[in-house]
Amino acid sequence: MESLSDTKWDVLISGTGLQNSLLALALSRSNKKILHVDENEYYGGAEAAFSLQEVDEWVEKVSGDDPSNPFRNASLWKADAEALNGTPGLSFSRAYTLTLSPQIIYSKSKLLAQLVSSKVYRQLEFQAVGNWWMYDEDTNEFEPLRKLPTSREDVSQDKSLDNRAKRSLMKFLKFVIDYENQAETWESHADAGLEEFLSSQFKLSVNLRSAIAALTLSFEDPHDISVKWALPRIARHLTSIGVFGPGFGAVVPKWGGGAEISQVACRAGAVGGGVYVLGAGIKQSGMVTEDGKQLSQVHLSNGETVKTRRLVGGASHHELTNPKVVSKLISVVSSPLTSLFESSIEGSPLAAVSVVVITSFGTVEHKGQPYPIYIMVHSSETGECPANQCVLYATTMHTKYSKSALEEAVSHLLKSIEKGEGKLLYSLYYEQEQQASTDPTILPNASLDLAFNDEMLQAVENQWKSIVADDTGVGDAIFMQFEDREGMDNDDDDGDEGV
């Protein structure tokens, strides 16, 4: 087998996280010689998805103290059979696909349009993100879980709202979907807090204010969310509803979200001639001159040395002075939690994901955790767990209390649904730190956000343009727009003699 060093590569991409994999997809028809490597033995980088056994191996690595690793303090907990008291426990390792990136993708996101125009969407299966719930013990101790009104029908049918509240809410919703044309209403409040704005300008009750703040998926305390940041996110939520069918505004790819998109994008890269090597990271790189041209000479951790005209993802990470850190808890639960997924809207598809926003729960000591907790509940339809189980992905801002807050929030939530029949079978806790890269094209926030952020696509497009422009200019090429590959529809009808 010829070695990697025999080829002079046009582009070496290091890392198969979502951004780099989308770049490989974008370059898959460029006729460039592309080598795509990952230091890990798996695809997906910070967006990877794991079987239980792979989680075990990952936890080993993440408990170490490696500053270049955005993940840290991972720990695992498994229920012992006795404590389960007859409840069926965990299934086999590969029955699970636990994702580090349970991001939802809003229907209006350009990502979906680009997965369609690049034709890779055929290898993906998208599922609906259905109900949004709010869990708030402060307001209603006995029925803390209630559905967030996210459609006009929801608002008009919501019995917890009086007519005045309904009118105020409708007035706000009507404003926010058109906020870009109504600068006079908000521009003077652009840097003010969302809470204050909703209260002073729209006279919304405290309940509705926190419901609206929840739609931003912000990790911050709602008082600290600025109006100019929040409005586009609330508008994105509302205008996405109904785009692909009634009753939902976001989707997730089956089998682990971002991890699945990465893999499918990398396969497209391979179909286009890209060479894939896992378990090979960049150990060291430097510039050499060959035939008057500057090349990067890269030493890979698998012992090979390769030369490439362009190197993507080779930059080192450095710590930010005040990095954002989030705490995450992935829990496997012994119940399908059916009621969370039921839809009251006619014609809506069976949702595979529900979002629960927890604003208040439990005892005084968790007032030390003033930040909202988001729980993405994934049903077995996502392919991430066996039937009759669920996976809960809980996220909150990292604090001294965040780990116990996440654990307690999950346990409170489970008690409040299906008469508490859902028992915890497994949980994985870890922290993820925002990292800056010396490469300005790498986005520091990308995998922290709970909804896919279209800024990543702009970054990929810029990278793609600069690489394609190396020789010939971009020409007629349109970013992420490809014809179907020749599929050849032939018949093999001539009899059954083989059978």
Next chain:
Amino acid sequence: MASDESLPTLKILMIGPSGAGKSALLIRYCDDQFDSESSTATIGVDFKMKKLSVHGKAYRLNLLDTAGQERFRTLSNSYYRGAHGVILVYDISNRESFQAMERWFEEAESNAMPGAIMYLVGSKLDKTNNRMVQTEEGQRLAELHGCGFCEVSSKTRENVRKPFVEIVDSIVRDPKLLSASSRRTGTVNVGTGGGEGWGPRCSC
């Protein structure tokens, strides 16, 4: 004739070591072409569609090639999703390629959905002068894994239909396998979207 779109689609994967002849078999079967000069890795073949009738009933085969990702054993889990059948190919004139099959069976069995049909193929049957793997050895390995087996030559066309016809025959005998992938109640079609959204409709 029923429109092709409405026919049941069966997803069948080709796997095996580099140079075993996976693409040659696929291209001979689908396009009836063979290029003896082409020994380089496959570029540009994502999948091929082919209609096949077994026992008078027509199916659409969605045949996937490895796109070179077998070279460094970097096939992704997503490649195996929803596959009804896996055709494992080795080269009868290359002992090493046969010895690698145990690992390929392992990979296929752990990644494909439970009950997916495997089928073992010894390729390059035209190279009997350089045969390094006896027919009986292939037969025995297939029996060990409870799967079908044959030897083919993409060059001479000998047996090229056989693996496809036989694997489809096994797949369609298993109604559980067929229904496992057709249950898609919750799938959202993002390809034909373009609905109104909440906003425009709310002109209240």
